[in-house]
Amino acid sequence: DYELCEEWEHLYPVPREDLINLRREHLLHLLEMGDMEKALQLLQRIEDPGVCLAISEQSLDQHPNLAGSHFLADYLTAHFYTSLTTARRNEIQALYIGSKVLLTLPEVSRVNYFHLSSKPLLMLEQLLMNMKVDWVAVAVQTLHQLLAGQEIGITVEDIDSLLSKYAEKALNFPFTLKEKRS
Secondary structure (H helix, E strand, O other): OOHHHHHHHHOOOOOOHHHHHHHHHHHHHHHHHHHHHEEEEEEHOOHHHHHHHHHHHHHHHHHHHHHHHHHHHHHHHHHHHHHOOOOOOOHHHHHHHHHHHHOOOOOHHHHHHHOOOHHHHHHHHHHHHOOOHHHHHHHHHHHHHHOOOOOOOHHHHHHHHHHHHHHHHHHHOOOOOOOOOO
């Protein structure tokens, strides 16, 4: 049906908002199906960069699945970096990095941390609190690689500070003095 609508728009004028809504729904459908190649082709067929940007941003704001969010964040960063405001750029880059970290986790556990995909530092803290030390090691390594040269409001120092804070808490052993009774 989406292809038929696309053919129809070549024959008859379609209002811009309807065009954006139709393409957004088509893109979300392709992302949910996991067909990233067709999603990329769809975005490449859109001639107006403003329409393409609107469709991509609106689709990302719909919070598609993990792979879809990662794809859209990557696409927006690669194609519309200069068109985005600094705040929006940081938000999209944080989502890209967070989704990349999520992809390093075991597949069955990703759903538990998906809501934190736009907050990688908070995701790291949640992993530490859940005592997922092996996962944290992989996540930290991934974050260090991704943060090289990036400006997203998170630094390597923030990660190191968080790790130091939890390492200190892990070594803190509260104890009580017991009274000797005769």
